[in-house]
Structure formats: C-alpha cells, structure tokens
Amino acid sequence: MIYLTMPMCYHTSQMGIINLLPENLINQIAAGEVVERPASVVKELIENSIDAGATEMIVDIEDGGRKLIRVTDNGCGMSREDALLSLQRHATSKISTVTDLFNISTLGFRGEALPSIASVSRLKLTTVPKGSISGTSIQIDGGKEVEVKEFGGAVGTTIEVRDLFFNTPARLKFMKSTTTELSHITETITRMAISYPSIRFIYNHNGSPIYNLPSSKDLLSRVCGMIKEEEKSFLPVSLNSKINVSGYVSGPDINRPTQKSIYIFVNGRFVRDRVILHALMDACRTVMEKDRYPLAFLFLDVPPSDVDVNVHPAKSEVRFKKTDEIHRAVYAAVSEALKGWTEKKTSGQWPVVSGQRNEFQTPDSNYQERVMEAIGRYAASNSSEFGVRNYPIPSPTLPLKGREFFPRLQGEGQGEGGVVEFFSSLTVLGRVGGTYIVCSTGNDLCLIDQHAAHERIAFERLKKTYRDSRPESQTLLIPEVVDLPQSEGMLIGEHLEVLSRTGLEVEHFGGDTFVIKSVPAALSDKNIRGLVRDIADELAHSGRTKSIDELMERLFSRMACHSAVEGGDYMDPREIAALLRDLDSIDFSSNCPHGRPVFVMLSQVEIEKMFGRR
Numbered sequence: 177m178i179y180l181t182m183p184m185c186y187h188t189s190q191m192g193i194i195n196l197l198p199e200n201l202i203n204q205i206a207a208g209e210v211v212e213r214p215a216s217v218v219k220e221l222i223e224n225s226i227d228a229g230a231t232e233m234i235v236d237i238e239d240g241g242r243k244l245i246r247v248t249d250n251g252c253g254m255s256r257e258d259a260l261l262s263l264q265r266h267a268t269s270k271i272s273t274v275t276d277l278f279n280i281s282t283l284g285f286r287g288e289a290l291p292s293i294a295s296v297s298r299l300k301l302t303t304v305p306k307g308s309i310s311g312t313s314i315q316i317d318g319g320k321e322v323e324v325k326e327f328g329g330a331v332g333t334t335i336e337v338r339d340l341f342f343n344t345p346a347r348l349k350f351m352k353s354t355t356t357e358l359s360h361i362t363e364t365i366t367r368m369a370i371s372y373p374s375i376r377f378i379y380n381h382n383g384s385p386i387y388n389l390p391s392s393k394d395l396l397s398r399v400c401g402m403i404k405e406e407e408k409s410f411l412p413v414s415l416n417s418k419i420n421v422s423g424y425v426s427g428p429d430i431n432r433p434t435q436k437s438i439y440i441f442v443n444g445r446f447v448r449d450r451v452i453l454h455a456l457m458d459a460c461r462t463v464m465e466k467d468r469y470p471l472a473f474l475f476l477d478v479p480p481s482d483v484d485v486n487v488h489p490a491k492s493e494v495r496f497k498k499t500d501e502i503h504r505a506v507y508a509a510v511s512e513a514l515k516g517w518t519e520k521k522t523s524g525q526w527p528v529v530s531g532q533r534n535e536f537q538t539p540d541s542n543y544q545e546r547v548m549e550a551i552g553r554y555a556a557s558n559s560s561e562f563g564v565r566n567y568p569i570p571s572p573t574l575p576l577k578g579r580e581f582f583p584r585l586q587g588e589g590q591g592e593g594g595v596v597e598f599f600s601s602l603t604v605l606g607r608v609g610g611t612y613i614v615c616s617t618g619n620d621l622c623l624i625d626q627h628a629a630h631e632r633i634a635f636e637r638l639k640k641t642y643r644d645s646r647p648e649s650q651t652l653l654i655p656e657v658v659d660l661p662q663s664e665g666m667l668i669g670e671h672l673e674v675l676s677r678t679g680l681e682v683e684h685f686g687g688d689t690f691v692i693k694s695v696p697a698a699l700s701d702k703n704i705r706g707l708v709r710d711i712a713d714e715l716a717h718s719g720r721t722k723s724i725d726e727l728m729e730r731l732f733s734r735m736a737c738h739s740a741v742e743g744g745d746y747m748d749p750r751e752i753a754a755l756l757r758d759l760d761s762i763d764f765s766s767n768c769p770h771g772r773p774v775f776v777m778l779s780q781v782e783i784e785k786m787f788g789r790r
C-alpha cells in the first residue's frame with residue numbers, strides 16, 4: 177500500500193490551493209535569473225540603448241552599482257504610452273510573432289529586463305521620443321509605480337537604477353566588494369564597446385572617468401586602447417562565406433593563462449560558446465604554447481534563423497543549427513590569419529614551444545593501464561597543505577614509479593633538517609630534447625623536465641616565503657611601468673598588500689598605470705609586464721571565488737611559470753647541479769603547480785621488461 181501523506185497535508189479544506197502569483201512577485205522571480213548583479217543591469221540597459229539606435233551612451237556608476245546605475249542614451253526614446261508599457265512584463269517592441277523569435281536581430285526580445293530590474297530597485301525612467309521636446313518620467317520603487325509625470329529634455333532615454341536589491345535582502349547579501357562589482361561592470365562595458373566601436377561610450381565611477389571612448393571606425397584601435405596592447409600584436413581574421421568571421425587574434429607571443437581575453441560575438445552579442453572556442457584553440461594549437469590562450473576578438477555573422485538565442489534569460493549562450501559549419505568557419509578563418517606565423521615557426525625561425533611532450537611508444541599492451549595505476553597511487557598520496565588537491569595529473573609518457581625509489585614521496589623522513597639527498601646523488605648522463613635531464617641512480621633511469629623542475633622550485637619558495645611572512649624580493653634597478661586594462665588594474669589595485677607578501681611590490685601610479693618596484697627573488701623573469709598581466713588574469717579568473725589560501729596557491733603557480741629557465745634553454749653542468757640540489761629541498765608530497773610531472777623514473781625492472789628479459 178502506498179501512503180501519499182505529503183499532498184494530503186495541504187488539502188485541509190475543499191478550497192483550491194493553487195494561486196496565481198502577483199505580478200510583482202513574478203517579476204522578482206524573473207529578476208533572479210536576469211539580474212544577477214549590478215553588471216547584469218548595466219548589460220540589459222546598454223542592450224536596450226543599442227536596440228534603440230543610440231550612437232552615444234553615458235554610464236554613471238556609484239559605489240560599484242549598489243547605489244546607482246544610470247545609463248543615458250541618445251536613442252529613439254519612447255512615447256508616454258510605450259514608456260508605461262515597457263515596464264510591464266512581456267512588453268517588447270522587438271518581436272511579435274513566433275517567426276520573429278527565430279529571426280532575432282536585436283539584442284533584447286524577452287520583454288523582461290525593465291520590469292525585473294524595476295521590481296528589485298528604485299527605478300526612474302525618463303524618455304523623450306524622436307521629434308518631440310517633451311517626454312515622460314516614471315518613478316517605480318520595488319515594482320510599485322510612485323509617480324508618472326511630464327518631462328522636457330533632449331531626445332533619448334535615461335534609466336536610473338538606485339539601491340539595487342533594497343527589497344530583496346537575500347540578494348543583497350550576495351553582492352561582493354565595490355571593486356569586484358565594478359570590475360564586472362567594466363568587463364560588461366568593455367564587451368559592449370568592442371562589439372560596437374561606432375558608439376561613443378562614456379563611463380564614470382563615483383564621478384571619475386573610467387572610459388571615454390570616441391566613436392571609431394577602427395575596431396583594433398578601440399580594442400587596443402582598452403586592453404592596453406599594441407595594434408601590431410594582432411593579426412586580422414577575415415572569412416567571407418555563409419558565415420562571416422571577422423576580427424583579430426593575437427600572435428603567439430602575446431598570450432594569457434586563461435580564456436578571459438577571448439571575446440566572441442555572434443550577431444553583435446557577446447557569447448560564451450564552446451564550439452567557437454574549441455575551433456579557435458584548434459587553429460592556434462600549432463603556434464600557441466600549451467596551457468596558454470590567445471587574445472581574440474571574433475565576430476560571427478550567422479543568419480538569424482540559424483541561431484537560437486533564446487537559450488538562457490541572460491542570453492549569453494546561443495545554440496547553432498549547424499554546429500559543424502560554425503566550427504569549420506572559425507577554424508578556417510583563424511588558421512588563415514595565423515598562417516604567416518605558422519610558416520615562420522615550422523621553418524625554424526620561431527623558438528621551440530615548451531611543454532609539448534614526446535610520445536613514447538611501447539609494444540606492451542598493458543602499458544597504459546600500468547601507467548594509470550601508478551598515477552592513481554601517486555595521486556592518491558597527494559595532499560596539499562593549502563587543501564587544494566584537484567590539479568589534474570596528466571598521464572606521463574613513462575611509468576611513474578617515483579614512490580618506490582623516493583622515500584619522501586611516502587611522507588616519511590621529511591622536515592626542515594631532514595633533507596634527503598636524492599637528486600644531488602644522481603649521475604647526470606646528459607640532456608635530450610633540449611629539455612630533459614637524463615640521470616642515473618646506478619640501477620634506474622631518472623628523467624627530469626628542467627622547466628617543470630624550475631617551476632616547482634619557484635612555486636615552493638614562493639609558498640614558503642609567503643607562509644613565513646618573509647618575502648624575498650629583488651628590487652628592480654629601474655622600476656617597470658605597466659599600463660593595465662581597467663578591470664585588471666582594479667583587481668591588482670585591490671590585492672597590492674597580498675602581492676607584497678610574495679615579494680612583488682606594485683604601486684598604483686594613477687589612472688591605468690602601475691609601477692613595479694620589486695619582484696619575488698624566486699623569479700628572475702625579464703617579462704615583468706607579462707608576469708603582472710598573468711597575475712591580473714588569475715585574479716579575475718579565480719580571485720572572486722576562491723579562499724585566500726587557494727587564491728595564493730593559484731597565484732604562486734602563475735608566478736612560477738615565470739621562473740628563469742624555459743624548456744629548450746641551455747643549462748651548463750653547474751646549473752644542472754644547482755637545480756638538482758634545489759630539487760632536494762622540495763617536498764614532493766604536495767601537488768605541483770600544473771600537475772605535470774617534474775621527473776619520471778624508469779626502474780631497472782621496467783627497462784628489462786622492455787627488452788623482453790622479464
């Protein structure tokens with residue numbers, strides 16, 4: 177017998193228990209999806225202004241958007257009737273039939289944004305339609321109409337959003353610091369400004385200008401002004417087919433550790449799309465260092481009927497009818513753009529790309545399994561003092577039998593004084609592949625990846641100096657001046673104290689300019705600009721979600737990439753000996769920065785098996 181107890185509890189009388197929710201509650205529920213944070217309000221308002229044909233936009237923000245978000249445009253404006261309707265749910269001028277829904281050429285179409293925003297803030301809309309000198313002003317507080325009056329002014333619309341989430345305390349709690357919210361807003365405006373270079377954007381925070389971008393015919397000059405890179409670092413992308421692909425991609429020497437600087441637009445809309453990203457990375461694979469991403473601004477013109485934008489309320493995802501066509505077009509366009517570089521690289525003019533592993537062939541069919549098992553054992557013993565243990569451990573190309581040889585991997589005999597001289601006792605036989613140091617224990621073979629080893633040593637040193645609060649820094653003779661894009665500069669600015677604890681001393685010079693005075697001693701990177709950029713990228717990527725210890729571990733990992741020796745760099749015997757000594761001071765029981773092995777062992781037994789002796 178089945179007891180249906182739960183539903184019975186509700187039906188205590190004969191009356192129905194289902195209610196139609198009040199309009200304002202519906203709007204607040206929709207706001208949960210559309211209005212995640214101040215930046216989402218900015219995005220919706222700017223989209224509306226663009227759809228209204230504006231050529232100029234002023235965005236004023238106060239207190240990271242908590243206090244005020246105001247977007248003023250010179251678009252077509254609205255009549256009194258339309259202005260009142262625009263604040264109603266599902267009221268839109270952009271579509272009217274189902275056919276329209278599958279042929280969208282505007283940024284908005286759901287008729288949800290204004291009523292949603294109005295339900296969770298104090299919103300004032302003032303608008304004057306084209307050809308008129310008077311218009312309408314409407315004040316709505318928490319979704320309730322407070323005042324509607326006549327208004328005189330220039331053609332266009334201003335929407336002022338104050339005290340966002342004032343009536344939804346649970347949402348208010350989720351707001352982050354002013355800097356964090358502001359960096360999200362800046363990123364949103366950056367995307368819009370890249371997508372619409374012909375629109376003039378003025379953007380102020382607490383009355384200070386952040387962007388003042390004149391209307392421009394030239395995408396590249398607008399982009400480079402914002403991201404603070406040089407125009408010559410970019411290659412034009414252009415493919416005319418059923419799907420047009422245009423934009424720019426950076427050459428391989430300008431790259432980033434995350435995908436943050438890849439901007440993809442489909443029919444003018446910024447989207448995050450795996451297919452396009454995959455095609456882009458596929459095309460860059462031959463020239464780009466492993467684990468690095470290019471800077472890219474790709475614009476796809478896809479027939480509106482071939483793309484579904486109604487996938488998510490925030491409209492940042494799209495669905496394509498013909499995914500393979502999209503992939504092919506992007507791959508072809510980017511490959512063509514990078515052709516010049518690829519040719520140079522294969523003709524040997526470009527340095528060997530580090531981090532690519534050689535394939536090791538073996539006739540043993542159980543080989544892969546045994547390797548995976550060994551990795552499994554190795555990975556299971558890993559634990560980090562910061563509590564991070566989810567770095568992927570990729571399969572090495574040789575059996576990883578470190579634990580059997582190396583007592584410290586079992587977590588024994590460690591400690592400050594208890595240095596086990598394993599690496600320094602090895603006999604160095606030579607180097608192969610310009611990157612791997614070949615050593616012998618007498619019976620077994622040990623291969624060390626010189627770049628990974630340096631990275632690991634730098635990582636551990638950074639961690640130690642941070643933990644001991646004794647940063648070892650190297651003062652720069654001539655301080656380095658770096659201009660950073662707005663959103664990155666804000667994040668660096670917020671973390672100056674934390675960075676100084678690693679030995680990286682950065683000062684805000686004013687505006688977008690930062691001065692680097694010293695770098696951690698564990699690093700001796702010449703590309704300090706690149707280092708700071710990578711750090712900003714990491715802060716943007718994980719700074720908001722991770723605890724400080726996790727964040728620091730990620731930062732050390734980024735910084736360690738900038739340690740001195742690259743794969744392919746020559747090392748003399750003295751340098752190799754020093755590297756081996758340094759490796760002896762490393763505690764290998766914790767995870768390494770990228771999960772790549774620093775060394776692999778091949779035991780005598782293993783070697784004998786390969787030769788069919790066992």
Ligand code: ADP
Nearest residue numbers: 224228262268269284285286287288289290333
């Ligand atoms: P959607 O953009 O999906 O249509 P919104 O709620 O964002 O829905 O806006 C509702 C309507 O209000 C729009 O369809 C448009 O007609 C009008 N509107 C909104 N913002 C503006 C603006 N800045 N200028 C002119 N009309 C606007």
Ligand code: MG
Nearest residue numbers: 223224284289
């Ligand atoms: Mg809209």
